[in-house]
Amino acid sequence: MTQKKISGRFDSLTRRDILRAGAGAAALTAGTSVLGMPAIAQERSIKIGSYGGYFEDSFKKHIYPVFTEATGIKVESVTQPNSSDWLVTMQQAAASGTAPADLSLYGKDTMIKAMRIGGLLKPLDVAKIPNASNMKKDFLYEGSDGLVGVGAMAWFTAMVINPNEIKPAPTSWKEFWENPALESSLGLSKQYDARFLDITAATYFDGAETLMTEEGITAVIDKVAEIKPNVALWWTAESQMEQAMKNEDVIGGMYYLDVAGLMAADGFPIAPIFPKEGNPIGYGSWCLSPLSEKSEEAAEFISFSCDPATQALMSRKIGTAPLVDKSLTGLSDEEYAGVSGEPYITPAYEAYLDKESFIKEKWDAMLAGA
Amino acid sequence: MSYPAVSGDIEVDREAGKGGPAFAAYIRGLGPANIIMGVITAVILFVFVAPFLLVIVVSFGEKIEGASWVWGFDFSNYIRVFVGVDWPNSVTLLYALKLYYTLAYAVLGSLIAVGFAFPFTYFMTQGSRRSQAMWLVFVLASLSMSEVFVVMGWDILLSNRSGLPALLKAVGITSWLKDTGWLAVLRDWDLASPRNVKFKTSQLATVLTMAYLVWPYAVILLFAPLSRIDRSMIEAARTMGAGSLTVLRTIVLPAVRLPVLGSLLLLFVYLLGTYVSVTYFAAPAHQTLPVSIYESIRGATLNAPFGAAQAVILLITAGIFIGFSLMLARLAERKA
Structure with a gap:
């Protein structure tokens, strides 16, 4: 394998040397670089x-x-x-x-x-x-x-709200669980690794630390299950959440800070927020x-x-x-x-890698109520 | 390539005679038709059977957490389909539930499609040749729409601000539903949010979209058998005083029993693999095995073996269903 890689590198070197030599020759024959060099430059x-x-x-x-x-x-x-x-x-x-x-x-x-x-x-x-x-x-x-x-x-995954519908703006992610007015109103990502687990762990537990054990993961996912009645949309594609916010199918949730900022600049009712627990980076x-x-x-x-x-x-x-x-x-x-904003939540990368089958299945079972 | 050129190629093979005299003699004995059949068989084996076998082989592969997977011979993927990854610490029926939704949507979707297509096609075949042709062109044209296109259309039709819910709100039906308490009932049926009726996400929208997808196939499958029904029999029954329902029950249905069953089975199998409609219109809690298969193979976990194992289980279940229906049909035939 290593042998192959090295020979591959030499091959490309030789090729490039030939190209360079060719470029030099072309420049020489042209007398000036006017004819030769731009042609080579365009190939890059x-x-x-x-x-x-x-x-x-x-x-x-x-x-x-x-x-x-x-x-x-x-x-x-x-x-x-x-x-x-x-x-x-x-x-x-x-x-x-x-x-x-x-x-x-x-x-x-x-x-x-x-x-x-x-x-x-x-x-x-x-x-x-x-x-x-x-x-x-x-x-x-x-x-x-x-x-x-x-x-x-x-990039940040931020808390977003429709500022016309949710007043005053939440200061903590806890409000998404606890505000009775938000019943069937939120849009969260359906993917297990889209950082809602990190948000929940940072809000109710000890953050990434908690996600290092299977017991911790199960406890965090059980907490996510409690927010389900407030979720109207579990989105998979960015565009779904964009449409849902525009259509007012949902009036809050999680979304990318960059796109949320752009939508707000275009006049749509969306405001990104940095709650006290922070947003995942x-x-x-x-x-x-x-x-x-x-x-x-x-x-x-x-x-x-x-x-x-x-x-x-x-x-x-x-x-x-x-x-x-x-x-x-x-x-x-x-x-x-x-x-950007403070504070930020660092995702539990190791957990997502080392326990990926476990997390994905527990998350899916939570979504399915199975 | 034209026909003589093909036989020319065979001449060359004969000259070469690579496979020894016996093989050469065998080849010489074959007509061009046999050779074409042989080539077609080889293509079918390569294009259809090889990927199929690959899926089965992959399903025994081993997942490496945090990376990809490797070839192996491991039954854990199959065990996981039935009891989950955390077995024996805990058991989840997650994939059985997904399988249930897969089968339920496919059964309902094909029943609704055939249910609507049957009367439609029946009345279509009674029209003039000209109107029949026009309807057929319309049905064929709607076949050309891809699933993505259909889903997009229904998405607009069912959306909160652009579709049916907006219409209901505008004409005041929504506030009437709220006043009379029907909205609460609709919420129990998963067809309303606190603010308005909603069809996205709902199982109703999922099944209806699936039925719509296969409805043109149902019409085309039923068109030939329904148009072959002997009109004189119907007229005879009518003159003897049979009502429309009696005619339907005693003449039309018995004549097309098998084509109807065949259409149902074909549409059922077709709908087992529906992906776009389900991801769009079904809530994650009500999604199907094909979605899970796709997520395993193309999603973040890169778990192709588990995706393959789910696919094999889905295939076996579909096979059992079809075998069972055919058995029932044969029993019914014998009794009739």
Whole structure:
């Protein structure tokens, strides 16, 4: 396996050397670089995945063009349905030998899972990513064979309400359980790993600690069962919750802070809230496919993404939270408050990985009342 | 490729004679029809049987928590379908419940579809040839709509602000329901929220959408047998004083008993795999095994073996149901 990887790397090196030599020869024959170099520059491109919908559209509209202008590398945007389903696609791609994307955007737990499965992430050369020094160390993910993921952005899953219907705004997640006026009114995610367990654990128990044992998980899920009469919608796709809030099928629940902010800006009755227990944070990371031959381009893009200016651009245009120090980004306090907040709930990643079958089945049984 | 070219290829094989004289003689003895049949058999084996066997083999694989799965020979996936992952510490009938909803929706959906298609097709076959053709074109056209499209349409029709609930509210029926206490009754039936009637999510909407999906198939399946019924028999019965119901009971139904049963079975099998309608219109508590299979295979747990085991159980259950219905039909035939 290792043998194969090394020879693969040499192959690509040789190929690239030949290309470079060819470029040099072309430049020589042309006399000036006018004819030779732009032709080579145009060939540089990379396929980058991100979550479809508003998120990907914002990348295509606001982020990739800036990168292409700065480096001459064209970006072909690839739609990922989400993080974990995309891992299945990439796993099948690894078996078939063609990758749909060079760089993928993975959530933290999906990335850890990819590391554990093995053979799905290609090590990155940190020396080629100068801007990585801006990142907090926690966002540079080391696998057994080197750096395999670099933080892209942070996002929050926030409490949301319809401010016309729920007055005054709740200050604690407990109100979702205890307010009798909310009967059959909330929209929560149906997925066991969409962080409602973390919210419940942080609100009624000792947070991630509680989710480390099976007894703890069962107790937290039993608590979630108590909120069921207040839930009108268990959503699976982002768009379902968006529609339900717009239609007033639900008047509160959990939703992504970035999209909620955008909907509010468009005049829809939705207000994201940071209750006293906080909102769960999630991290997206750029990871390279082992089938990709674009290590250089990928390193350039990741370095671009780690640039505080790019982090600020993503906060302003997409609504994600920056992974570099706020003082570097130049974001105003107001801008920062729109994409981030305190306190935040750190998900119990290990529990979701080590006890995934157990959690999923207990969660599903709770939903089904079985 | 045209026919002579095919036989030309066979000539080449004959010259090569790779498989020894016996094989060559065997091939020489085969006509082109046999060879085409052989090729078709090979394609069927590869395209249909191989994936089928793969599912069975995968269902014995082993899940690795926090990662993916590996090949293995392990019955735990099947055990989990019946008693859950935490067995023997605790037992859950979660998947049995999902199987129950799968079967219940499929049975109800196919019954409703055939129930509506039967009178519709019966009256259609009594119309002129021109009107029959027009109706058939309409039915065939509605077949071209995918499940996603149908679900989208029903979604709008049943939504709170754009569909039936909004209409009921606008014409004042909702407030009348609230005043008379009927809304509370509807809430018991899972068809109302505290604010208005609701069809999403409800089992009623799920079953109706499924019935709508297969209704065109029911019409097409029943059209031929119903149009073959001997009109003179019906006229004779009528002149002898039989009412419409008697005619239906004694002439029409006995003549199409088998096609009706066949349609029911076909639609039932078709509806067992419904996915989009269920995810849209059924609450998580009332969702089916196909949804669970999809989540196991494509969802965050990457548990293809457990998905495959559920699929095999679903297949076996469907097989038992079909076998049982065919047995009943045969018994009924023998008695008749």
